[in-house]
Amino acid sequence: MNLDRETFYIDGTWAAPATDAVLEVVSPHSEEVVARVPAGSRADIDTAVAAARRAFDEGPWPRMTPEERIEVVATFSALYAARLGDMAEVISTEMGSPITFSNLAQSPAPWMQVEAFLGIARGFPWEATRPGALGGDVLVRHEPVGVVAAIPPWNVPQFTVMSKVVPALLAGCTVVVKPAPESPLDCYLMAELFAEAGLPPGVVNFVAAGREVGERLVAHPGVDKVAFTGSTAAGRRIGAVCGEQLKRCSLELGGKSAAIVLDDADLDAVVEGLKFVGFMNSGQACVAQTRVLVSRSRHDEVADALGEMAAALVVGDPLEEATEIGPMVAQRQQERVRGYIGTGQSEGARLVAGGDGMPEGLDRGWYVRPTVFAGVDNGMRIAREEIFGPVLSVIGYDDVEDAVRIANDSDYGLAGTVWTADQDAGLDVARRVRTGTYGVNTYTMDFAAPFGGFKASGIGREFGPEGLAQYTELKSVYLTVPDLG
Incomplete structure (x- = not known):
């Protein structure tokens, strides 16, 4: 399958790039180039934003009824459903997600x-009349926010771009998408499906580019809102630019989530649950529960069980069905994660499983051994900083109050879980931990409910009516003259 591309999708056509610069997409498994695509320049971004601006200011899309936009997006949905397998394979190829996870989440979930x-x-209440406090009637309308810059990361590229593009389109916005340079290929397939669905020219545009060019998109005066998923450091920069321009933004950022294991929890259920929520997508997930909080009386028991689970995980070629842990997306990420493993050892944490070096049987690829540390103090760097790899830290607590305190002692507040045989006790813990999402004996994202974080985990929400509302502005229209006496 030839994945090379020579154009961008701009203004309803496959447009030639402004320069001959190229992005090489490298397989994190083979370390070989699997595709070459154009590297967008500032000029390409300007062209895409101009197309989106015209489509919003002059085109039919924002002026269609919500029902008409829904019909077009529903056509796209049917086309997308027929290509789920292709999308999963492309994502696993470009960024190394195990194909089982891609078939479970990377394409079906979007x-x-x-x-x-x-x-x-x-x-959705696109417009509604309400009685005014002064006696007159008021029409309250949700109108589209304008031109949206959608910037997804490389780890779950379709999952994160869909949470921005689709609500923006349904609200009547136009969009410029800048995929991450590590994972541009899935967005090409997405663009093909949008083109087939029959969106008017300029409504959605795709330009693959590096991070420097992404800054041009964020700061572009033709953009009304930026929707970003990625690191907290990048989010701070984007938030600062948007704040200076009074530009709307939503930021879904990092996490360092805690799984609290209460003493009555079933050990097998905990291990099986943390196999997914701790190591999902090879640990490259913002919601991964990488701090495991256990009472001191059960600390060693749980740590050893997690170590046995981690040691048994199948690490290897992401396109093999048996693979449970794939490679890191890039060599820099492999080096980063291995650096944290070394830091954990130097800080005095006890290595239960994994450690530095290549997994057994692999002599190439950007792999990391699934690693579990025990005896971790919440002040250690491995407990405080987002590693973004398959590394768990087991931390002891004195009682439930102490567990909640440790869970909340973090710069982040994105996700978390509690594991217990007592549903009411679990719900009590869930109400006290300061995160945007939480699970009792499970963790998932329900698309009917808002998703997002507290503190340094971001600003705004995705999914649910709240996620759709992020792409609208509220307008009040006064319909009658109130009687002011």
Whole structure:
């Protein structure tokens, strides 16, 4: 399968790039180039924003009824559903996600988002009349925010771009998408499906580019809102630019989430649950529960069980069905994660499983051994900083109050879980931990509910009616003259 591309999707056509610069997409498994695509320049971004601006200011899309936009997006959804397998394979090829995870989440979950947003849009209060406090009637309208810059990361590229593009389109916005340079290929497939769905020219545009060119998109005066998922450091920069320009932004950023294991929790269920929520997508997930909080009386028991699980995980070629842990997306990420493993050892944490060096049987690829540390103090760097790799830290607590305190003692507040046989006790813990999402004996993202973080984990929400509302502005229209006496 030839994945090379020579154009961008701008203004409803496949447009030649402004320069001959190229992005090489490298397989993190083989370390070989699997595709070459154009590297967008500032000129390409300017062209894409101009197309989106015209489509918003002059085109039909924002002026269609919500029902008409819903019909077009529903056509896209049906086309997307027919290509789920292709999308999963492309994502695993470009960024190394295990194919089982890609078939579970990297392509089906984005499609489920589309279907959920379609249902939400059908019942959304696009405009409603309410009685005014002064006696007159007021019409309150949700109108599109304008031109949206959608910037997804490389780890779950379709999952994160869909959470921005689809609600923006349903709201009547136009969009410029800048995929991450590590993972541009899935967005090309997405662009093909949008083109086939029949969106008017300029409504959605795709330009693959590096981070420096992304700054041009964020700061572009033709952009009304930036929707970003990525690191907290990049989010701070984007937030500063948007704040200076009074530009709307939503930022879904990092996490260092805690899984609290209460004493009555079933050990097998905990281990099986943390196999997914701790090591999902090879640990390259913002919601990964990488701090495991256990009472001191059960600390060693749980740590050893997690170590046995981690040591048994199948690490290897992401396109093999048996693979449970794939490579890191890039050599720099491999080096970063291995650096944290070394830091954990130097800080005095006990290595239960994994450690530095290549996994057994592999002599190439950007792999990291699934690693579990025990005896971790919450002040250690491995407990405070987002590693973004397959590394778990087991931390002891004195009682439930102490567990909640440790869970909240973090710069982040994105996700978390509690594991217990007592649902009420679990719900009590869930109410006290300061995160945007939480699970009792499970963790998932329900697309009917808002997703996002507290503190340094971001600003704004995705999914649910709240996620759709992020792409609208509120307008009040006064319909009658109130009687002021």
